[in-house]
Amino acid sequence: MTSWIEVAHLDDIPRQGARVVKTAAGEIAVFRTVDDEVFALRDKCPHKGGPLSQGIVHGKKVACPLHDWKINLDSGLAVAPDVGCAARYPVRVVDGRVSLSLTSV
Amino acid sequence: MSRMKLVLVGNGMAGMRTLEELLKAAPDMYDITVFGDEPHPNYNRIMLSPVLAGEQTVEQIVLNSRDWYAEHGITLHTGKRIVKIDRKNRFVEADDGTRESYDRLLLATGSKSFILPVPGADLPGVVGFRDIADVDAMIAAAGQYKHAVVIGGGLLGLEAANGLKQRGMDVSVVHIAPWLLERQMDEPASRLLQKSLEEKGLKFLLQKQTAELVRGESGRVCALKFKDGETIAADLVVMAVGIRPNTQLAESAGLQCSARPGGLLVNDTMQTFDPRIYAVGECVNHRGIAYGLVAPLWEQARVCANHLAEHGVARYQGSMTSTKLKVTGIDLFSAGNFVGGEGHEEIVFQDAGRGSYKKLVLKDNKLAGAVLYGDTLDGAWYFELMRDATDVSDFRDKLLFGRHHIGDSGAGGGMGDEMSRVMALPDSAEICGCNGVCKGDIIKSIRENKLFTLDEVRAHTKASGSCGSCTGLVETILAATAGGDYSTAPSKKPLCNCTEHTHDEIRAAIVDQGFKSTPEVMQGLGWKTPDGCTKCRPALNYYLLCANPTEYVDDAQSRYINERAHGNIQKDGSFSVVPRMWGGLTNPKELRAIADVAEKFNVPEVKVTGGQRIDLFGIKKEDLPAVWQDLSDAGFVSGHAYGKAMRTVKTCVGSQWCRFGTQDSTGLGVKMEQLTWGSWMPHKFKLAVSGCPRNCAEATIKDFGVVCVDSGYELHVGGNGGIKVRITDLLAKVETEEQVLEFCAAFTQLYREEAHYLERTAPWVERVGLAHIKAKVVEDATNRATLAERFAISQKPAQVDPWKERTAGALKREFMPLTA
Numbered sequence: 045m046t047s048w049i050e051v052a053h054l055d056d057i058p059r060q061g062a063r064v065v066k067t068a069a070g071e072i073a074v075f076r077t078v079d080d081e082v083f084a085l086r087d088k089c090p091h092k093g094g095p096l097s098q099g100i101v102h103g104k105k106v107a108c109p110l111h112d113w114k115i116n117l118d119s120g121l122a123v124a125p126d127v128g129c130a131a132r133y134p135v136r137v138v139d140g141r142v143s144l145s146l147t148s149v
Numbered sequence: 150m151s152r153m154k155l156v157l158v159g160n161g162m163a164g165m166r167t168l169e170e171l172l173k174a175a176p177d178m179y180d181i182t183v184f185g186d187e188p189h190p191n192y193n194r195i196m197l198s199p200v201l202a203g204e205q206t207v208e209q210i211v212l213n214s215r216d217w218y219a220e221h222g223i224t225l226h227t228g229k230r231i232v233k234i235d236r237k238n239r240f241v242e243a244d245d246g247t248r249e250s251y252d253r254l255l256l257a258t259g260s261k262s263f264i265l266p267v268p269g270a271d272l273p274g275v276v277g278f279r280d281i282a283d284v285d286a287m288i289a290a291a292g293q294y295k296h297a298v299v300i301g302g303g304l305l306g307l308e309a310a311n312g313l314k315q316r317g318m319d320v321s322v323v324h325i326a327p328w329l330l331e332r333q334m335d336e337p338a339s340r341l342l343q344k345s346l347e348e349k350g351l352k353f354l355l356q357k358q359t360a361e362l363v364r365g366e367s368g369r370v371c372a373l374k375f376k377d378g379e380t381i382a383a384d385l386v387v388m389a390v391g392i393r394p395n396t397q398l399a400e401s402a403g404l405q406c407s408a409r410p411g412g413l414l415v416n417d418t419m420q421t422f423d424p425r426i427y428a429v430g431e432c433v434n435h436r437g438i439a440y441g442l443v444a445p446l447w448e449q450a451r452v453c454a455n456h457l458a459e460h461g462v463a464r465y466q467g468s469m470t471s472t473k474l475k476v477t478g479i480d481l482f483s484a485g486n487f488v489g490g491e492g493h494e495e496i497v498f499q500d501a502g503r504g505s506y507k508k509l510v511l512k513d514n515k516l517a518g519a520v521l522y523g524d525t526l527d528g529a530w531y532f533e534l535m536r537d538a539t540d541v542s543d544f545r546d547k548l549l550f551g552r553h554h555i556g557d558s559g560a561g562g563g564m565g566d567e568m569s570r571v572m573a574l575p576d577s578a579e580i581c582g583c584n585g586v587c588k589g590d591i592i593k594s595i596r597e598n599k600l601f602t603l604d605e606v607r608a609h610t611k612a613s614g615s616c617g618s619c620t621g622l623v624e625t626i627l628a629a630t631a632g633g634d635y636s637t638a639p640s641k642k643p644l645c646n647c648t649e650h651t652h653d654e655i656r657a658a659i660v661d662q663g664f665k666s667t668p669e670v671m672q673g674l675g676w677k678t679p680d681g682c683t684k685c686r687p688a689l690n691y692y693l694l695c696a697n698p699t700e701y702v703d704d705a706q707s708r709y710i711n712e713r714a715h716g717n718i719q720k721d722g723s724f725s726v727v728p729r730m731w732g733g734l735t736n737p738k739e740l741r742a743i744a745d746v747a748e749k750f751n752v753p754e755v756k757v758t759g760g761q762r763i764d765l766f767g768i769k770k771e772d773l774p775a776v777w778q779d780l781s782d783a784g785f786v787s788g789h790a791y792g793k794a795m796r797t798v799k800t801c802v803g804s805q806w807c808r809f810g811t812q813d814s815t816g817l818g819v820k821m822e823q824l825t826w827g828s829w830m831p832h833k834f835k836l837a838v839s840g841c842p843r844n845c846a847e848a849t850i851k852d853f854g855v856v857c858v859d860s861g862y863e864l865h866v867g868g869n870g871g872i873k874v875r876i877t878d879l880l881a882k883v884e885t886e887e888q889v890l891e892f893c894a895a896f897t898q899l900y901r902e903e904a905h906y907l908e909r910t911a912p913w914v915e916r917v918g919l920a921h922i923k924a925k926v927v928e929d930a931t932n933r934a935t936l937a938e939r940f941a942i943s944q945k946p947a948q949v950d951p952w953k954e955r956t957a958g959a960l961k962r963e964f965m966p967l968t969a
Contacts, residue, residue, distance in 0.1 A: 060706040098722070
């Protein structure tokens, strides 16, 4: 059973942007794409730990603000040829309310 | 649903590159079958010369192993030549009777050596130089026989001759023209080349025409007879007089081909006259040109794959090419029109003793062609100048001496060295200082990942991807490792991979078509991605803002974090804060306020910046608004130390105190900072005012620098103190402070309106030429006033302190974390 924690309303997250959520499991970045898809990743770039929540969101990717690695929001994997992975967290939107699960997948 | 069937005829570099691109774009769209008439999997044909010379092995030049085909579910038929295309029933048939049906067919049949139509051309011992079989035949002959004759003194012929010499043969090169490489070089450069090849032991017979190849007793060729009656011994004859597109199969299937220069005709989407049949590579003729170099083929492959994947947005519009000779120890580069002609001017440098020759051909103050022999490291730069049609009039006097002579003294300390010196560096030598990439890493990555272009090497290794000053070195390593014509590129450089349009085209479209937002631009200009990338979004946001300063609503999500959060992000995710100090002047009250903030927020480090301001480090993002509140209460506004924006005006103390000062440099600096602060720019923009020619404020390495003199003010532009140090150019000399401010506003606005996003004033001035800037800012007083007025209009909405806006609550959520 996934336990969901409500963290925000969809409107609290800017489109093509992100918010940081401070959780018991550390900081998690919640992203919202241009088509209102929502994804959650650990807020640390697999390269040098940059805060992914501060990056530019484009398509289903975010660019790390430190060295411009591109991370796929749906898998957490770095875009090739870079290699690395940011942990993913389950996230869902019900009636505009965004909920997270703190167990990474 | 059953998948479509794609058949590739021609298992060579162009066809296979197309498949690799296609698999990236649409991995599951087709069942793919590949036919190749050679018994090998796809290999790097450019590297046949090093194989012949014994510098590499056949295994080392294989690009796609048989396992690769299997992994990708591709059926590979090697050693089978397709002899028939049945377009009506849509199948191909090989010489052994194998049939394969297709929904789409890709022809990449390449080219074949042109064999001179002379008696004896079909004798054993006569070969071309196109494939591994030819190389094997040459290596076998080298072990058995003594006399080799290469017919053709072009690139391929010289590489063959060099290889055979290395294999121990006695080699003569026969050439019909008066000098070698007449299509790539002019006579003086060619003579230098000939001399150094003769020193290696090669013999040359120029202006000689072959009449006949003579059959020996064994049935093998034994001699070569010229039209003038002379005869020379020849146990091996290599025909390297040129290549012809291999279009036999296409012609037999009734596809339209060109008679001269040959080639299967294709349109800009790489389609033949039969829309189900595509073609790429050396077999095609695009807009009258049949390319024989790898980089244009890569472009074609990319475009073709885009259409096979049914994305339908790419167009191939031809390529500009350059040449390099792959003979170890000989450096040669040529590109464009190096012969000159009416309306062309030539600049020539010749030093026969050092074996160095350079010739540049100019037309209308732009570089039209170049031949370099000996020192070729600037080849890539010249090629860039040609491709970008850069106005070279301002540095014409230094053009011949290379990039590092025009103030480009970056980390690429090896610039000016020959390829051999770069390649003699140990594998542990650091090439890219920014990203710590060594030569060995680059070579390993090029080999393992099959990289052919600079962009690919950058993506995989990061080498030359940051400051770019080692680009020349990386290109040299790439050329030596993967093949010679690396530097070729499409003739037009798009803003990013999301679009086909250039910066200038996009800027013009925004103004002409009145686009008002980023989505409008993307839709109107046919963007290939749904919402752009990190390159185009910030650029479009700036271009839109610059075009409509009073109406455009800024798109925060298209800004890099520093500009969105109005601070500089640091490696630990904290931010730094720089309050503005007008002209570098401050007072005890301001310093006390900064000290109070530093203590109150436990700021771990306080430092003076390069631009004479105070920087507070290590501030958490959520604390930024509170920090700004305190600074704001003390009268500070944002110093914009984080933006592609006007930064600071650095000043010296000037006539108020300094015994040498000629004018009030601090006072003028304050006025200039008040004029320009808050302005968003294509890139960061720094100013300085020095009170006398001793120039203590270092105004001559700034974007806009003022040097005060007794009679007035010298205005200097386009300087840079960063990666590539560039000294400013003198724009004008004026007499009053009011004039300084007007020129400053006009120059700034011209840069804002014309430069490409992320282009500093230094490269912009070099690209458009100082004459252009003078014409708009200095010589035309009306235009100067108009520019200054447009700057004033754009400054009105821009000069609102972003810190104060945010402490008042604007965009508050940007700074507030959520909790769970």
